[in-house]
Amino acid sequence: MSAYQAFDNDKAIEYINNLGGMFPPDAQLNCYEFGDGNLNLVFRVTDQHNHSVILKQALPYARCVGESWPLTLDRARIEASALRRHGEVCPAHTVRVLHHNSEQAVTILEDLGHLNILRSELNAGRTFANLGRDVAHYLATTSFYHSDFYLTPANKKALIQSFTNPELCAITEELFFDDPYQDNERNHYPDALRKEVDKLRHNTGLKLAIAQLKQRFLSAPQALLHGDAHSGSLFVDDTTTKFIDPEFAFFGPIGFDLGSFIGNLLLNFCAQHGRICEASKRRDIHTYLLRTIDICLSEFDYQWQTLCEQHGTDNTLQAPGYAALFLRDVLQDAIGYCGSEMIRRTIGLAHVSDLDEIEDEQARLRAQRLALEVGEQLILNARSCHNKDACYQLIISVLQ
Ligand code: SR1
Numbered sequence: 001m002s003a004y005q006a007f008d009n010d011k012a013i014e015y016i017n018n019l020g021g022m023f024p025p026d027a028q029l030n031c032y033e034f035g036d037g038n039l040n041l042v043f044r045v046t047d048q049h050n051h052s053v054i055l056k057q058a059l060p061y062a063r064c065v066g067e068s069w070p071l072t073l074d075r076a077r078i079e080a081s082a083l084r085r086h087g088e089v090c091p092a093h094t095v096r097v098l099h100h101n102s103e104q105a106v107t108i109l110e111d112l113g114h115l116n117i118l119r120s121e122l123n124a125g126r127t128f129a130n131l132g133r134d135v136a137h138y139l140a141t142t143s144f145y146h147s148d149f150y151l152t153p154a155n156k157k158a159l160i161q162s163f164t165n166p167e168l169c170a171i172t173e174e175l176f177f178d179d180p181y182q183d184n185e186r187n188h189y190p191d192a193l194r195k196e197v198d199k200l201r202h203n204t205g206l207k208l209a210i211a212q213l214k215q216r217f218l219s220a221p222q223a224l225l226h227g228d229a230h231s232g233s234l235f236v237d238d239t240t241t242k243f244i245d246p247e248f249a250f251f252g253p254i255g256f257d258l259g260s261f262i263g264n265l266l267l268n269f270c271a272q273h274g275r276i277c278e279a280s281k282r283r284d285i286h287t288y289l290l291r292t293i294d295i296c297l298s299e300f301d302y303q304w305q306t307l308c309e310q311h312g313t314d315n316t317l318q319a320p321g322y323a324a325l326f327l328r329d330v331l332q333d334a335i336g337y338c339g340s341e342m343i344r345r346t347i348g349l350a351h352v353s354d355l356d357e358i359e360d361e362q363a364r365l366r367a368q369r370l371a372l373e374v375g376e377q378l379i380l381n382a383r384s385c386h387n388k389d390a391c392y393q394l395i396i397s398v399l400q
């Protein structure tokens, strides 16, 4: 098999058989496709002893839109390379790559089917004690070891080149920072939100802040990001937290991933108003989500500063207080990106089931309005946060 072709179940099995080494020679393989994401084919291939692997193949277009939205196959190479690099420095929280073929845009991954996607778990009201700490560990470690504080300047520049990901970055640039703030046929939201959407679009302070966030996304190659760190990109159980799907990886502003993750926890916070009727249960999950955000911010801050102290190589770290100053900007960026994730997931192209699957229409509208309001206030006030505690206090204050 040489030229690219999109797989069906039989082709996926044939590919794995020809590759060899994934299963014992006498394996009887079964396969089904179950990708429900926005972009790719995802197959689970299982033998008669229930051993399994995941075969992921990029399509030459965005699956959620169709062939009218062509998309580079190179995203499969970027994703596999990012997983390998992130897996080297943070194996505990990165799915393992078993094989990659750039020509077929195929990656074979360990099967994490014993875990569940975080978004569905949160939607069902389930909580995970280690989540905030684990995500902070992944984000701090993967970003520090791919930043100027650790890499040599020459090495970093070479990596920036190999992770140049213009088509996938363009999706984020448009979906995060352009579409929600102007008329675009990709946006969708109920007519009942028209007033709130117009208010966002007429807020000049907000548009300025969004312009600054977009500019930083375009031109601050601080570290190798995951690029799409939402709660559908995380597999979890009580003891394990694993990131998957970094096809949007590129060298960008470190606060982007942290902000995306916290934004998704806050979207779930807003959604719980329409999901759980019992007030005490709702209070419990709200408390859990806020505690997780608090832990994530604190651990990220602590781990970054510790990594700088213990493994930092760049001379800038000799200037007393520079690591803390750099981190302050990262945290402010994170709060801004958190707010923009909340807005684009409520009125843009790609929504979240947390909000969209609230059955009662009025409850859904209330949750969506809250998400827009919280997102807006976070973006407008992000630059007032001078440390992690101020970030957390801002989040608490805008939720009240
Ligand atoms: C066309 S892709 C839409 C969204 O799905 C991905 O997971 C990213 O979040 C992207 O913005």
Ligand code: MG
Binding pocket: 037, 038, 228, 233, 245
């Ligand atoms: Mg994805």
